[in-house]
Amino acid sequence: MSERDPLGWIAVIAAMTLTVYITRAGGFWLIGRFTIxxxxxxxxxxLPGAIIAATIAPLMIHGGISAIAAVAAAxxxxxxxxxxxxxxxxGVGVAALVRAAGF
Amino acid sequence: xxxxxxxxxxxxxxREGVIATLPLMPGLFxxxxxxxxKGFSLxxxxxxxxxxxxxxxxxxxxxxxxxxxTVTSMFAIVVATFVICSRFLLIGAAxxxxxxxxxxxxxxxFLHFMVEPPWLLGLRYERNGGRDPGFIFGSAAACWVVWVVxxxxxxxxxxxxxxxxxxxxxxxxxxxxxxxxSLWQGPRKAIGWPVAAMVAVAADWLFGGFWYxxxxxxAGSIVGxxxxx
Numbered sequence: 152m153s154e155r156d157p158l159g160w161i162a163v164i165a166a167m168t169l170t171v172y173i174t175r176a177g178g179f180w181l182i183g184r185f186t187i188x189x190x191x192x193x194x195x196x197x198l199p200g201a202i203i204a205a206t207i208a209p210l211m212i213h214g215g216i217s218a219i220a221a222v223a224a225a226x227x228x229x230x231x232x233x234x235x236x237x238x239x240x241x242g243v244g245v246a247a248l249v250r251a252a253g254f
Numbered sequence: 255x256x257x258x259x260x261x262x263x264x265x266x267x268x269r270e271g272v273i274a275t276l277p278l279m280p281g282l283f284x285x286x287x288x289x290x291x292k293g294f295s296l297x298x299x300x301x302x303x304x305x306x307x308x309x310x311x312x313x314x315x316x317x318x319x320x321x322x323x324t325v326t327s328m329f330a331i332v333v334a335t336f337v338i339c340s341r342f343l344l345i346g347a348a349x350x351x352x353x354x355x356x357x358x359x360x361x362x363x364f365l366h367f368m369v370e371p372p373w374l375l376g377l378r379y380e381r382n383g384g385r386d387p388g389f390i391f392g393s394a395a396a397c398w399v400v401w402v403v404x405x406x407x408x409x410x411x412x413x414x415x416x417x418x419x420x421x422x423x424x425x426x427x428x429x430x431x432x433x434x435x436s437l438w439q440g441p442r443k444a445i446g447w448p449v450a451a452m453v454a455v456a457a458d459w460l461f462g463g464f465w466y467x468x469x470x471x472x473a474g475s476i477v478g479x480x481x482x483x
Contacts, residue, residue, distance in 0.1 A: 152319070153298050159323035160298070164305055166328060167315065167335050171308045174339040176365040178346030179353070187350065190479055196256065197478025198348040198471060199377055200437045201450035202341060202370070203430045205470025208451035209458040210427055221421060225428035226435065235432045236277040242428025243280070246421030 216254045221246035256380060258355040263388030271392025274375045275400075281425025282400050284417060285312050286408020292319050296409050303405045307398060309369065311338040314464070340468040344475065345373055352380060356387055367394040374433040381436075445481045450474025 153160040187195070211218045225242035229235070289299035294316065302312055315334060320327035346365065353361050372393035379389045417423055438444060454470025 194479025201474025
């Protein structure tokens with residue numbers, strides 16, 4: 152893309168970088184202008200789980216049986232073995248197996 | 255309640271953060287395959303991964319790359335990027351209690367490299383008693399290096415390897431599932447999770463696009479914060 156339209160390419164890279172940085176730094180900066188009370192603190196503490204749930208749930212719906220089986224396998228692996236790598240191996244492995252079986 | 259990390263960091267914690275991030279490695283070459291399919295050069299793909307460093311946003315924008323770069327198409331790219339990355343606004347806010355004691359000259363450059371894995375791994379590290387921000391810096395650095403480096407094999411393999419067949423699209427969901435387990439502190443504190451999941455699925459179904467993550471996260475966080483324990 153940089154050969155076909157070098158100026159446009161630089162402009163897109165710059166615009167995207169700036170946009171992403173604004174989202175990354177903006178929330179941190181903005182909330183620093185306020186005092187974080189107990190209620191807001193509870194909301195921020197609830198955010199990590201909410202982000203993960205909101206990211207995975209639609210993927211499971213779209214991914215169907217193989218995605219649901221993969222997440223279930225990852226869950227089982229991490230609860231029993233307590234290791235992130237085991238969770239990833241189990242999730243990927245089960246997804247591949249279920250898909251190889253034709254689901 | 256999250257405790258603040260110390261303002262000084264060490265190489266030992268940095269290395270620990272790098273190691274904790276390694277399970278994610280096999281899942282990060284997706285962008286290279288998309289860039290190759292859309293006729294980008296490897297250098298362009300690497301430039302974008304290295305400078306923009308925004309995972310899903312890169313994949314979506316390149317996948318929908320316009321025939322001609324006009325003011326309108328660039329505006330559309332910026333809007334799409336902002337929507338996909340809007341969840342970072344929430345994550346950044348949630349990182350304030352963790353990183354608030356660090357000097358601004360360290361935090362603001364670091365935030366350019368901030369993605370979910372260092373944040374989630376950092377939260378677990380903090381809950382286990384860790385107080386050295388080197389851990390989060392190391393994890394973010396590992397994410398950046400792996401993301402940029404794996405753009406190349408993705409680019410070369412292109413369509414000859416189907417990541418779906420090998421289940422590689424499940425690396426991130428499986429890793430997130432592991433993080434979710436480490437966040438579990440009983441059903442009362444997790445009341446926002448099903449809310450977030452349901453709102454995200456509903457938003458995905460109703461609006462399509464990429465609003466679902468930020469809307470679901472916002473709903474789950476508000477409900478989790480308002481619920482009385």
